[in-house]
Amino acid sequence: MITIDGSEGEGGGQVLRYAAALALLTGEPFTIANVRGGRAKPGLMRQHVTALEAAAAVGSAECSGLTVGSRELTFRPGSVVPGEYHFAIGTAGSTALVVQTVLVPLMLADAPSRLVIEGGTHAASAPPFEFLSQTLLPVLERMGPRLSVTLDRHGFYPRGGGRIMLDITPAPLTAIACMERGTFKAGKVEALVAGIPFDIADRELKAARKVLADWPDDAFAPVQLSAELGPGNALLITAECEHVTEVMSAFGQIGIPAERLAKTAAKRMAGYLGSGAFAGPYLQDQLLLPFAMAGQGAFTTVKPSEHSRTAAALIARFTGRQFSFGEDAEGRWLASLG
Incomplete structure (x- = not known):
């Protein structure tokens, strides 16, 4: 024990x-x-x-x-036991964080699984649906499993009510190295609004454009969702690179100006792009467990978060496998197993 x-x-x-x-x-x-x-x-x-x-x-x-x-x-x-499961959080609690808990065990099961999870899909202190679909799952698929996730309904704080579906076809995990993210291909900034004034989206996009000034004007777009999904607001900043797509996000909060939230998210993306690293601040701790179960692997990242160091410590306690973190000459950090 x-x-x-x-x-x-x-x-x-x-x-x-x-x-x-x-x-x-x-x-x-x-x-x-x-x-x-x-x-x-x-x-x-x-x-x-x-x-x-x-x-x-x-x-x-x-x-x-x-x-x-x-x-x-x-x-x-x-x-x-693989199979079909339905989990309802009952609040705007994160569907993505429920996925995080069971994903790797089901990736290594002996038969496919389907998960339906209801709750928050776009809420503070958790990755949005787009991070799962565009960032995390494509990297994990390189290790062997086949993974597909769909968004049936957005769920914002405080209402929740979102719904995602995840299909998992398991496979033994192949160790990979993710050292370079490759050439920057395209950027996109979307401001989602549901049941709130549309000018909030415009204000967020203007603030993000000031930080990401070298991105073209057509990369910035408002997205009007059905009012019945709201009230809700999310800013999604996506950078598609040759070997990885990173998603940064911000979520509307009462009492915090939309411009401040957008500026913070855009600066976070600019910092990631300037780092030259493969994994951003949220992908890094998500990769530790599958890499540990593959037995080896390495990836470059930004400065390790407390989440990542906590995850690495738990992996060592349960498995005896140790991750090391070190900074290279280019200012990137290397997370490696062994």
């Missing part, structure tokens, strides 16, 4: 998701005390409960302490 202090490292939901995925992959049970102890509101939130319920369902696991607000839990995995 592995014992984890949930306040260490990233101190939030990342610890829960990675621990559950690793338990399914290794068969090692774990217990967590002080769940999300590094957050202003510690304990399990609804999206964390759903993520662990999903892990328990696909992994035939027993899980105690699985209630909203719980500060302690124990997870005892069984065998991963």
